[in-house]
Amino acid sequence: MRNLFAFIYRFRAFLVFLLLEALSVFLIVRYNTYQGAAFFNSANRYVGQVLEFQSGITDYFRLTGINQALATENAALRQELMQYRQLTLTDSTASLDTTYYTSSDTSRAYPYHLQAGRVINNSVRRMNNYLTISKGTADGVQPGMGVIAPSGVVGRVKTVSEHYATITSLLHSQMLISAKLVKDNTFGTIKWQGGDYRTALLDYIPLHVKPEKGDTIVTSGFNTVFPEGIMVGTISSIEQEPDKSFYTIGVKLSVDFAQLSYVYVVENMYKVERDTLEQNAGIITDEQ
Template sequence: MGELVDFFIRSRNFILFVLLEVLCFYFIINTSNYWSATFFNTSNRYAAQVLAWSNAANQYASLRQVNADLALENQQLNARLTKLLQSKPAAPKEYQADSAFADRFKFVVAKVVNNTTQFANNYITIDKGTDDGIRPGMGVISPTGVVGKVKVCNQHFSVITSILHSEFLVSSKLVKAGEIGSAKWDGVDPHLIKLDAIPRYKPVSKGDSVVTSEFNSTFPPGILVGRVRSVGVQPNQTFHDLTLNLATNFSNLSFVYVVENRLQAEQDQLEKQVENEK
């Protein structure tokens, strides 16, 4: 307390000067219309700027929660859309999928905590594991398209084999042509992927959509893989040389959806039984 008193005593001349300046400023503003209006306009302008900065800071601070809420909402919409598509498959009118088939895909939202794109074989780490029902072999998608497949898990984390992996194949279908091929990354550009085994006689155009086909048990059919970027012909081959723009942008991947096919084990068991009997 004594030090504070000493400070005021030492600085009494400066403090008196500041108080007199404030008093003069007050009288100038209150006795002159011009200076009063100028002060009012200037103070309002700076107050508005500070308020704008404050609002921007608050909005930025809440972006994490906003993104999490949007990811949860997308999870629910994906589940509803997939159920609707599964209940109305492209089949004869007399065919009706049962409820178990329509409900076979379940989605779990997860946050990406690590992601690589610069290697020949890339992996992604998410913050969900076996405690959340995740297990190896499950497919992973983003809000825009295919991401990869779960490789290993522990209680709280999972590592995903990215579609940007030299050995990762996705059974894919050209929407317009109805032709099925395999999408595979060539290890060059993380924004592009190749689509193989599409016959040359099939009409393909730039911009055509490529989605997951019905012939895999990992992903629901109709998930976007990419769109045709260029159309060529493989030398001495009867297939198109197709390059796609990947639907998923791996450079800013924040949230993903792990896809559980509830009937996959049943399907795999039956197919394995048939293979063993051959």
């Protein structure tokens, strides 16, 4: 305390000057309109900058939660879009007026449900590539479910724990995707041959078909894993080999697997019923 009083006494002239200076500024701002407006405008600007900086720091630490909320919302919106497309594909000649159908009409019910999941591990340089997402059995994820991204097909769920799931990537030597040409519905099989993670092959397109570079490839819907019409890619090259009855078609994949952050797990509510029926009928297919 003695040191404090000594300090005040030593700098008493300077402290009195500061006090009088502050009082003068207050009186000028308080009783002069122009100076008051200028002061408060400047003060508001600096306070706003400080608050903006503070908000930026707070938002940075909330990005994970914000991204998850946005991914969940996007999953719901994408599911509605896919449902609308399905209605268009299955009933292109009838009116889409929903007043003719109710939510309990199972013949019109959309069987696919999407759930967003964050990618926490990924590979693209191997011959057999996998992803890991932060969704598991606690979230309803089961082996065999399809996985898509906002830009197209990603793969299929392989193994699941309570909170995590591994995904067999489309970039896997054993992964086959049933796909079709949009322009004429000719279907074939997408398979990755290794190497460039941005390209794959479309097999079994017969020679009487006339594919062209730039043609769009989507899922065929001939399975219980992926809905019909999910983007796969576009034709980048076409070769007709003399000893083959099918084209060799290169496809530029729509998904950039090196940039995946969030994906959507696709649950088909009728998968078990259909798979059981086809197995009992002896129908076996390796395409997904």
